[in-house]
Amino acid sequence: MTKKAEQGRTEGRAEERAEVGIKERTARQRMAKFFVAGPPLVFLTVFFVVPSLIMIATSFRFPGEFGGLAPIAAPVVSAHVSQGLEYGFTLEAYQFFFSDILYAKIFLKSFAVAAATTLICLVMAYPLALLISRSKKHLRNLMVLLVVLPFASNFLIRIYAWMIILGPESGLSYFINAVLGALGITPITLLFSPFAVLVGMVYVHLPFMVLPLYTNLEKHDPALLDAAQDLGATRWQRFWRVTWPLSLPGVFSGAALVFIPVLGMFAVPDILGGTGDILIGNLIKDQFLGTRDWPFGSVLAIMLTLAVLAIAGLAAWFARSAVGQRAT
Amino acid sequence: MSRSTRWLWSAAILAYAFLYIPLAIVVMYSFNDSRLNAEWVGFTLFWYEALLNNKEMLLAARNSLIIALSASFSATLLGTMAGLAIHRYKLKVLPVLVFTPVAMPEILLGVSLLLFFLQVLNLTLGMISIIIAHTTFCIGFVAVIVRARLQGMDESIFEAARDLGASPWQTFRLITLPLIMPAVVAGALMSFTLSIDDFVITFFTKGVGEPILPIQIYTMIKVAVTPEVNAVSTLLMLLTLIMIIIAGKLEARNMEAAGGEAGK
Numbered sequence: 001m002t003k004k005a006e007q008g009r010t011e012g013r014a015e016e017r018a019e020v021g022i023k024e025r026t027a028r029q030r031m032a033k034f035f036v037a038g039p040p041l042v043f044l045t046v047f048f049v050v051p052s053l054i055m056i057a058t059s060f061r062f063p064g065e066f067g068g069l070a071p072i073a074a075p076v077v078s079a080h081v082s083q084g085l086e087y088g089f090t091l092e093a094y095q096f097f098f099s100d101i102l103y104a105k106i107f108l109k110s111f112a113v114a115a116a117t118t119l120i121c122l123v124m125a126y127p128l129a130l131l132i133s134r135s136k137k138h139l140r141n142l143m144v145l146l147v148v149l150p151f152a153s154n155f156l157i158r159i160y161a162w163m164i165i166l167g168p169e170s171g172l173s174y175f176i177n178a179v180l181g182a183l184g185i186t187p188i189t190l191l192f193s194p195f196a197v198l199v200g201m202v203y204v205h206l207p208f209m210v211l212p213l214y215t216n217l218e219k220h221d222p223a224l225l226d227a228a229q230d231l232g233a234t235r236w237q238r239f240w241r242v243t244w245p246l247s248l249p250g251v252f253s254g255a256a257l258v259f260i261p262v263l264g265m266f267a268v269p270d271i272l273g274g275t276g277d278i279l280i281g282n283l284i285k286d287q288f289l290g291t292r293d294w295p296f297g298s299v300l301a302i303m304l305t306l307a308v309l310a311i312a313g314l315a316a317w318f319a320r321s322a323v324g325q326r327a328t
Numbered sequence: 329m330s331r332s333t334r335w336l337w338s339a340a341i342l343a344y345a346f347l348y349i350p351l352a353i354v355v356m357y358s359f360n361d362s363r364l365n366a367e368w369v370g371f372t373l374f375w376y377e378a379l380l381n382n383k384e385m386l387l388a389a390r391n392s393l394i395i396a397l398s399a400s401f402s403a404t405l406l407g408t409m410a411g412l413a414i415h416r417y418k419l420k421v422l423p424v425l426v427f428t429p430v431a432m433p434e435i436l437l438g439v440s441l442l443l444f445f446l447q448v449l450n451l452t453l454g455m456i457s458i459i460i461a462h463t464t465f466c467i468g469f470v471a472v473i474v475r476a477r478l479q480g481m482d483e484s485i486f487e488a489a490r491d492l493g494a495s496p497w498q499t500f501r502l503i504t505l506p507l508i509m510p511a512v513v514a515g516a517l518m519s520f521t522l523s524i525d526d527f528v529i530t531f532f533t534k535g536v537g538e539p540i541l542p543i544q545i546y547t548m549i550k551v552a553v554t555p556e557v558n559a560v561s562t563l564l565m566l567l568t569l570i571m572i573i574i575a576g577k578l579e580a581r582n583m584e585a586a587g588g589e590a591g592k
Contacts, residue, residue, distance in 0.1 A: 032496035037413035037422055040406045040467060044425040047464045048437070051444035058443055069447070124346070127339035134336075145576075150347045152568040154525050156545050157561040161350030163549065164357065169364060206347065235332055264433020267527060271549060281435050288439055288532065301439050308433060 059298035060089045069294050093295035097303065103283070107303065110279040113194075114262040117201040118255050121209040124202070125254065129213035130243070133220070144214060151207040159271050162200050166190040166272070196272040201262050208257040216250025217243070248322035256315035260308050280304050351565065358558035375559040384539050385560065392524050392541035395455060399462035400519035406463065407470025407519070408512050412504070414471060415478040430468035437465060438532030445533065453535025461533040462523040469522065470515030477511035510578050517575045521568055 061069050097103050132143045150158065165172055168189060177187040190196060220243065228238045266281030280300065287297025361372035379385060410426045413419060429437050441461050445451045485507075489499040505512075527542040534540055541560075548557045 028496055032500075033413070033417055036409050037417060037419060040410035040413065040426065040471075041422055043406055044422075044429075044464065044467065047441070047444070047460055048425060048429055050448070051437075051440035054444050054447060055440040058447070124339075124343050127336050128343045131333075131336040131340045134333075146344060147347070149569075149572070150351055152521065152572055153351060153565045154542070154545070154561065154568075155527050156542060156549065157354060157557075157564065158350065160545075160549050160553075160557060160561065161354045163553065164353055165350055203346070203350065206343070260431070261433055264435045266435060267546075281433070284435055284439060285531075288442060294443065297439065298443070301436055304433065305436055308436075312431070 055298050055301060058294050059093055059302055060091065061295045062090055062092065063293045063295050093299040096296060097299050106278060106283055107280060110263055113197065113201065113279060114259045116198060117205060117262045118258045120202045121206050121258050122251065122255065125206060125209035125213055129210050129217050132214050133217035147207050147210045155204065156267065158204055159200050159268055162196065162203065162272055163191060166196050166199070191272065192274040194273070194277055197269050197277050200268040200272045201265065204268065205258045205262060209254040212254040212257060213247065213250045216247050220246055249319040252315045252319040252322065256312055259311055263307060264304055354558050355562045355565070357555055358562045360555060363554065375555045378556050379559045382556065385544060388539035388541045388544040391455065391538050395458050395462065395540070396520045396523040398459045399466060399523040400516050402463045403466030403519040404470050404512060404516040407467040407515055408474050410467055411471040411474030411478065415475050426468050426471045429465045434528040437461070438529040442532045453533055454537055457533045457535065458530055458540065461529045462526060465529065466519035466522055469518050473515045473518065474508055474511045477508050481507060513578055514575050517571050521571050
C-alpha cells in the first residue's frame, strides 16, 4: 500500500513537473520575445519616434534670436529682458507658410518635377523591364544586375557625372550649340538649368522604376498573349489590353518609389540646378543649415511628410483598385 | 528576331547606355592628364597620387570607414533581431518603426535627428550622431533581408528543436543563426555600403569638425572641381563593386544550400 501510494505520489509529481515545465517554457518564450523585439523597439522609439515628435513640437515654437529656438518660458530672473522675443507655443510658423504664395509655388514645382521624373522613368524603364522579363532565365539575373550596378556607386558621384557631361566644355554642349548655331539660335547652357535637374533626377531614380516593373512583368502568363493573338489581337492591342493593365500594380509601386524620394531631394537641384531651381528639399535644408529658422523648417518638413503620406496612400489605393478590377 | 523584340532591344540598349556612359566618363577622366574635364590629353596616375597626399581626404576616408563599420555592426545586430521578431511574433508597432525610415525621403529623418540631437541630447554633432543616424535607417534594410530568408524556411525545424527541449537561446544559436547567417552577412554588407555612401542624412547630422567622405566629395564638387574627384569616385566604385561581388558569391552559395536542402 505504501508502495502504491508512493508510486501515485511520484506520478503526481511528474505531472506537476511537466506542468511546471510548460509554464516555464511559455515564460521562457515570452522572455525570448522580449529580448528579440525589445532592443530594436527601444532603439527606434528613441531615435525615430521621439525625434519625429520633437520635430512636430518644434513647428509650434518661436525661432530663437540667433537661430534655433526661443526658450519655451521666458527667463524668470534675467538682467536683460530681451526685446521683441516671444516665448511659448505658437502657430506663427504655419501662418508664415500659408501667408506667402511662394512656398505653395515651390511645393507645386516639386510635385511637377517629381511627376515629370516619374513619367520619364516609366517610359525608359518599361521597355527594359519588359525585355528582361521576356529574356531567357540565365540572362535575366545578369540584366537585372546591370540595372542595379550603377546604383551601387556613390550617390553624389552619379550626380557629379552629369556635371561633366552637361558642362560648358563637354562634347555634348559643343555639339548642341553647334547645331543651334547652324540654325541661327543663340547658344544655351545645359548645366545649372531645370533640364539638368530633371536629367539628374531620372538618372538617380531609374532603377527604382525598373525593379518593381520587372518583378510584376515576370509573373505574367505568356499563354494570355498567345490567347490574345489567336483571337486576332494586333501587337498593339495585345500590349494595351493585356500586358499594360496587368502591370499596373508594378507601375504604381514603381511610381511611388520614384515620386517620393524625388519630392524630398535637395542634392540634385543643389548640384545641377541654377539659383531658380529650388525644390522643397532645398528650402528645408536652408532652414536648418542656412538661415537656421527651425520652427519654419519643421513646418516645411511636416508638409512634406503629409504630401508623402498622401502619395503613398494614393499609390496603394490605385494598385489595389487595379488588382480589384482584374478580379471582377 | 521579331519587330517588337528588336524595338525592345534598342530601347533597352539606350537605357543601359544612359546608365553606364556617365560613370564610364568619370572613370576615364580620372586617368586624364588635364585639369579640365573637357578633352582627353593623355594617360596619367597623377590624380591618384594627389589623392594619396591629400591628408584631409585620407582622414575623411578613415572616419567614414569607422562610421560604416560601427553603423553596420549595430544595424546588423538590431536589424536581425527586428527581422526575427517581425517574422515570429504578430507585432503591430515594430514593423511600422522598422520600415518607415526606409520609405520616407531621407531629408525627413536627417532633420528630425538634427533637432533631437541638439535639443534633447545636447549632443555635439559628430561621429556618434552620424553612427546613430545611419543605424536608424540601416535596420530596416537588414530586417527585410533577414525576414525574407526566414520566410523561405520550414518552421518545423524550430518546432522540432523546441520539442527536443532546446531553450530559445539554444534554438537560436544552434538552429536559427546558422540558417540565417547568409542573410545576416548580406545585411551587414548592405548596411556598410549604404552607410559609406550616404550623403543626405550625414549632411544633417555631421556637425562641424571631423571630415567625412561624402561631405568631402560634396565640397569638392561644389567648390572646386578637380579631377581628384574622379579618382575618389573610381576608387569608391571599385570598393562597392567588390562588396557586391562578395554579396553575390554569398547569395549563390545560399541558393545552392537551399537547393541542396530541397533536394534531400
